[in-house]
Amino acid sequence: MENMEDFIRQELVDVQGIPLYWFMAEEWSQVEAFEARPDDLLIATYPKSGTTWVSEILDLIYNHGDTEKCKRDAIYNRVPFMELIIPGVSNGVKELEIMQSPRLVKTHLPVQLLPSSFWKNNCKVVYVARNAKDVAVSYYYFHQMAKLNPLPGTWEEFLEKFISGKVPYGSWYDHVKDWWEKSKDYPILFLFYEDMKKNPKCEIQKLLKFLEKDLPEETMNKIVHHTSFDVMKKNPSTNYSTVPEWDMDHSVSPFMRKGISGDWKNHFTVAQYERFEADYQKKMKGSTLHFHSEI
Numbered sequence: 001m002e003n004m005e006d007f008i009r010q011e012l013v014d015v016q017g018i019p020l021y022w023f024m025a026e027e028w029s030q031v032e033a034f035e036a037r038p039d040d041l042l043i044a045t046y047p048k049s050g051t052t053w054v055s056e057i058l059d060l061i062y063n064h065g066d067t068e069k070c071k072r073d074a075i076y077n078r079v080p081f082m083e084l085i086i087p088g089v090s091n092g093v094k095e096l097e098i099m100q101s102p103r104l105v106k107t108h109l110p111v112q113l114l115p116s117s118f119w120k121n122n123c124k125v126v127y128v129a130r131n132a133k134d135v136a137v138s139y140y141y142f143h144q145m146a147k148l149n150p151l152p153g154t155w156e157e158f159l160e161k162f163i164s165g166k167v168p169y170g171s172w173y174d175h176v177k178d179w180w181e182k183s184k185d186y187p188i189l190f191l192f193y194e195d196m197k198k199n200p201k202c203e204i205q206k207l208l209k210f211l212e213k214d215l216p217e218e219t220m221n222k223i224v225h226h227t228s229f230d231v232m233k234k235n236p237s238t239n240y241s242t243v244p245e246w247d248m249d250h251s252v253s254p255f256m257r258k259g260i261s262g263d264w265k266n267h268f269t270v271a272q273y274e275r276f277e278a279d280y281q282k283k284m285k286g287s288t289l290h291f292h293s294e295i
């Protein structure tokens with residue numbers, strides 16, 4: 001197990017200016033050549049923004065709210081992580097190749113690195129964004145528990161890396177802004193984690209409308225309940241408890257950690273907050289994208 005850990009936890013490698021996991025960089029040609037299908041639904045997020053949550057909601061919508069059917073397999077098999085190719089361990093591209101349509105596809109790629117077949121096929125995309133400060137906190141814990149990440153150092157050190165985009169998938173600021181701009185020209189539904197927390201049913205309704213689907217009220221209520229943080233935390237098919245320990249160590253920090261908005265207040269010092277906000281204003285200046293950092 002230690003060998004696997006050493007094998008996987010290595011420094012990031014730049015792919016077209018974006019720091020990615022070394023194994024993705026090595027297998028990049030496979031990712032680039034990914035063949036999207038017109039009825040694929042892409043779930044795109046910056047890491048730690050609610051990917052697993054919206055994936056479970058979408059699998060339930062695709063299965064008409066059948067909660068038992070959605071326990072058929074772990075979320076990472078029901079919604080394969082396209083660019084996750086670890087030699088000899090897993091291959092998102094290959095998993096998707098043998099999957100029947102309609103497929104739900106997960107990616108964290110910034111818009112410019114997305115395989116061109118998605119644009120050619122005009123695939124629908126659901127993008128979920130979460131406020132930067134909560135993402136930074138969640139990513140810090142994830143770096144500790146998920147062994148594919150380089151070690152984060154102290155919170156102070158990690159926060160600097162996050163601000164400067166020296167983390168897997170690069171700058172949060174560019175990621176959200178670029179996907180936001182793209183959503184003006186492509187069929188991209190742009191959702192916010194904070195809205196999902198505040199009124200999950202309303203966001204499920206947006207998803208249904210976007211997908212041109214309809215579900216009875218009762219089914220929607222069932223989906224809201226089944227995808228609440230407490231229920232998903234206990235569900236082995238959504239809580240990542242089924243991945244091996246060399247991959248994720250939930251005793252360090254559980255994957256389903258807190259699931260709240262505003263946890264950053266328990267981590268940022270006043271000085272960190274001020275530095276973060278000043279930098280944030282500069283990086284987000286001119287963008288029409290606005291976040292709520294608490295609800």
Ligand code: A3P
Pocket residue numbers: 045046047048049050051052053134137138139141227228229230232255256257258259260263
């Ligand atoms: P925290 O670390 O803040 O708890 P992703 O799936 O993109 O990796 O995001 C993981 C984050 O989403 C974690 O945040 C996790 O707890 C939170 N999350 C997962 N399922 C959730 C749910 N049903 N409701 C609210 N938050 C959820």
